[in-house]
Amino acid sequence: MVKDKDAIENPNLKDKKMFIGVVWNCAPELKLVLSALLFFCSLVTLFQFFPSHLSFSVQDLRNCASLPPPSSALKLVTASSPPPVEIQIQHRHVKQEDVVLQNGVVKRNFNTYGTAAYNFILMSAYRGGVDTFAVIGLSSKPLHVFSKPTYLCQWLPHNATQNQNQNITVPGSKILPDWGYGRVYTVVVVNCTFPFPVGADGGGGQLLIHASTGGGGDSNFNLTDTIEALSETPGSLNPLQFTAPPKYDYLYCGSSLYGNLSPQRIREWIAYHVKMFGEKSHFVIHDAGGVHPEVMEVLRPWVEKGYVTVQDIREQERFDGYYHNQFLIVNDCLHRYRFTTKWMFFFDVDEFIFVPKKSTINTVMDSLSDYTQFTIEQRTMSNKLCYLDDHAGKIYRKWGIEKLVYRDTVKGIRRDRKYAVQPRNVFATGVHMSENTIGKTTHKTEGKIMYYHYHGTISERREPCRQLVNKTEMKVGGTPYIVDKTMREAALAVKRFELRMIGSVLIRTRQ
Numbered sequence: 001m002v003k004d005k006d007a008i009e010n011p012n013l014k015d016k017k018m019f020i021g022v023v024w025n026c027a028p029e030l031k032l033v034l035s036a037l038l039f040f041c042s043l044v045t046l047f048q049f050f051p052s053h054l055s056f057s058v059q060d061l062r063n064c065a066s067l068p069p070p071s072s073a074l075k076l077v078t079a080s081s082p083p084p085v086e087i088q089i090q091h092r093h094v095k096q097e098d099v100v101l102q103n104g105v106v107k108r109n110f111n112t113y114g115t116a117a118y119n120f121i122l123m124s125a126y127r128g129g130v131d132t133f134a135v136i137g138l139s140s141k142p143l144h145v146f147s148k149p150t151y152l153c154q155w156l157p158h159n160a161t162q163n164q165n166q167n168i169t170v171p172g173s174k175i176l177p178d179w180g181y182g183r184v185y186t187v188v189v190v191n192c193t194f195p196f197p198v199g200a201d202g203g204g205g206q207l208l209i210h211a212s213t214g215g216g217g218d219s220n221f222n223l224t225d226t227i228e229a230l231s232e233t234p235g236s237l238n239p240l241q242f243t244a245p246p247k248y249d250y251l252y253c254g255s256s257l258y259g260n261l262s263p264q265r266i267r268e269w270i271a272y273h274v275k276m277f278g279e280k281s282h283f284v285i286h287d288a289g290g291v292h293p294e295v296m297e298v299l300r301p302w303v304e305k306g307y308v309t310v311q312d313i314r315e316q317e318r319f320d321g322y323y324h325n326q327f328l329i330v331n332d333c334l335h336r337y338r339f340t341t342k343w344m345f346f347f348d349v350d351e352f353i354f355v356p357k358k359s360t361i362n363t364v365m366d367s368l369s370d371y372t373q374f375t376i377e378q379r380t381m382s383n384k385l386c387y388l389d390d391h392a393g394k395i396y397r398k399w400g401i402e403k404l405v406y407r408d409t410v411k412g413i414r415r416d417r418k419y420a421v422q423p424r425n426v427f428a429t430g431v432h433m434s435e436n437t438i439g440k441t442t443h444k445t446e447g448k449i450m451y452y453h454y455h456g457t458i459s460e461r462r463e464p465c466r467q468l469v470n471k472t473e474m475k476v477g478g479t480p481y482i483v484d485k486t487m488r489e490a491a492l493a494v495k496r497f498e499l500r501m502i503g504s505v506l507i508r509t510r511q
Helices: 002-009 013-025 027-047 058-065 141-146 263-277 293-304 314-318 326-336 361-367 392-397 486-502
Strands: 121-127 132-140 150-157 168-171 173-175 185-193 205-212 224-232 248-257 281-287 308-312 341-346 351-354 373-380 385-387 406-408 418-421 426-428 450-453 467-469 473-476 479-483
Touching (some): 132 141, 132 150, 132 205, 132 224, 132 326, 141 185, 150 185, 185 205, 185 326, 185 426, 248 263, 248 326, 248 361, 263 281, 263 293, 281 326, 293 486, 326 426, 351 486, 373 406
Parallel strands (some): 248 281, 281 308, 373 450, 385 467
Antiparallel strands (some): 121 132, 132 185, 150 205, 173 185, 341 418, 351 450, 373 418, 406 479, 473 479
């Protein structure tokens, strides 16, 4: 009763007795901890009197004393917390402080962190012959605008002991083919030409590119990155590929496809051009996000027939270049298929090549065979005005090229042109033409070959007709239009061609 009374009168008495009991029971462990702590503090004090040239410091001991949390604690994620962010530390930066010089001047220091853009991003490298190569990639645009980066090309044979004379380094010649349109990155094509054939004996080797910044970004440093651009295994080189007749007569190099593209418009475009260019043609489609499953369903029959190759280039979106890096893509396509085709075409999937009825694509190209390059005039079609005829109730069933028949006739303005080249005479290329060719270029192709441009229709997943009219001439928003049924009249033959080539698998394709 007395104990209970004391506890009532003094409620902390019980807690004090419990604490003294725990300390008393744990006295040996407590003595050990206190002894260790005293020893550690004495050691820290002692090290302060050691010479400074020793490789350890008091700070090192403090760092050792700061134990990291258990790995399990770092990975703890609750339902309400965001996922952990992985932080990669490449190196610890030693900060340079400002200093006061003997004359009293304050010398300011500038501390650098990270890298704004890569020196070089390699996409591909190809042989242009037994003694020449092309290396295609991206590089920091400010580096090329405000500095003078250089490239050295080195051929390193696999069997260096027997081919010591082929271990040679030559200056690379850089080409910037994007006409200044680059953003953070610009396109660079490095031409490496050696004074004699390298690797022509079939022994294999490596093409190395030594890319130097030329002091750009930091004049204190001329940083050089060594890049393995190309590796040839022994016996892989076939020198005859550079002189043999090409596999194709016509090859299409497409720009980057992106966005939510219309499967029906792609269906019309590929069927039309396979029929136009014929059996010895091929189409290279570059998917920058635009070849979604429905578009792929349209392309698959033509892939299986051997007419189409689809390349996934979505990874290039990491690097901020012009228009989904289309200059990079077309230059890769140029050099990848340079010896595979006689003619190479560059235009978009909302554009349709046309030659007059009395001609064929073969006769037109034969008449231009003396030129390395020719450009193609544009005929601009309305992407909203549709022709109203007796079957207006079924107009949604018609192809786009059947119902979009109103052509823009504004005069005195410059319209973009597209082009074709004989690729063996081209070193680099652009979107609307190439400035790096051997041979003649002509722009006088009016009446021979043209292209119909249905701007914007490829990126809309809905019925293109906004206004149905039956006039032969009209103005809309100040723009004059006339009826041009050229493509409409070609549509029926294209539909029959598609049915004959791949059957009815695409007959239910949606907008």
